[in-house]
Amino acid sequence: MSLQQNKTIRWGIIGLGKIARKFATDLLTIEDAQLQAVASRSIENANAFAKTFKATKAYDSYEALAQDPDVDAIYIATPHSFHKSHAILCLKHGKAVLCEKPFAMNTEEVKEMISVAKANNVLLMEALWTYFLPHYQFALNYIKNETYGKLLKIEADFGFTRPFNESSRLFDKSVGGGSLLDIGIYPIFATLSTLGEPDDIEASCTLFKNGADSSCDMIFKYSNGTEALLKSTLIADTPTICKFTCEDATITLNTQFHAPTTVTIAKNGKEEILDYTGTTIGYNFETEHFNQLLRDGKIESNIMTYDFSLKLINTLDKIRERINLQY
Structure with a gap:
């Protein structure tokens, strides 16, 4: 109702x-x-x-x-x-x-x-x-509409360093701690929301002493030759950017790409930088979407659909199988 x-x-x-x-x-x-x-x-x-x-x-x-x-x-x-x-x-x-x-x-x-x-x-x-942030919706719209031609390649990373603390949720394998589920999900999300599920996945990882993954390197391959090079790590500070290479330009979601940030469009040797940093942390966008769904009597989002969540968790399961990561 x-x-x-x-x-x-x-x-x-x-x-x-x-x-x-x-x-x-x-x-x-x-x-x-x-x-x-x-x-x-x-x-x-x-x-x-x-x-x-x-x-x-x-x-x-x-x-x-x-x-x-x-x-x-x-x-x-x-x-x-x-x-x-x-x-x-x-x-x-x-x-x-x-x-x-x-x-x-x-x-x-x-x-x-x-x-x-x-x-x-x-x-x-x-x-x-x-998914609900303006800068991501902007990039997604350009990619879906092939504004700069077909998407050929994705390069996305998410990494930072923290002192290992086995009692911390971030490192506690028993509650899903480690780089993959915590931050690797963002590069994977960026790929699935633009290229869809891959035809093949290659993955490797390093582990902390308690068996939680400290880093994970992934390659998603598609039958049309497109690929995504993805990385998550808790043992190195990385640029944490997402770069979409299209036929006619590149669209780069800059540092902390998962949060409100700037977007660089590079085309014909020229760069344009768009600022989407905003005045809030950025959680308000998903919340406002959710509030409206509730007012409209919906039980499922038309953006973050059940199907997409299933594809996301299924992809995470496949990666864990390849790196032999069990919880």
Whole structure:
């Protein structure tokens, strides 16, 4: 059932870490949306988060938040391995769910989440925020319309260094830590959203001492000769750019390509730089899209579709199979 078009969407957040803080920061900039409730394993953390971001309620129980009748939608920002269970918890209580990427740990988990969403007629979407950013939509439009001819090659990387800390979520293999699921998903997303699923995948990786992947190098090959050279790493600082080489020009999403950034178009020896850095972190774009889906009574995004999320997680599964990475 669709909601009133001017209805304020009342949000809850499960998992109150770094990404949740970014989401909540941008939520404050959206008209007709408010942070209603937050939940953490620690009531002290929940209370502090609620105070900072003006939430009405704070819980130390995810179940209690899911049952809150004053919450319309829930953003899930817990570690990867909990996404399925937390999403299903919320969906079964009739709450629309925006779940951080990766959607879940593998294809079977994603299929189960989608099945529960459909069975309960509730909106579910993977929160891959890059898809909704203006600079990415700009580049995607040019590529899809072949403004500069056919897309011939993609080169995309995402890398940074952090001291290894086995207790940190980023490095904890048991919750999906490592470079592939955490940041490798962005170069892979850029490729799937422009070239589609590859005909062949080559992949290699290096590992931390606990078995989590420290870096992953991937080559996606297509039957028409197009290829994508992709990299993710937690042991090196890389440019973190995405370069689309077309027949007549190159379109480069510059440093931190997954976030609001500049775009360089190089053609005939000349460069044009477009600035899309904006005034927000960038999470507001996916949230506004989600809010409208909810008001319209939709259970699936027309941009971040179930089919695309399945192709994304299936590709991640194939890469893990090639590098023998098991969780």
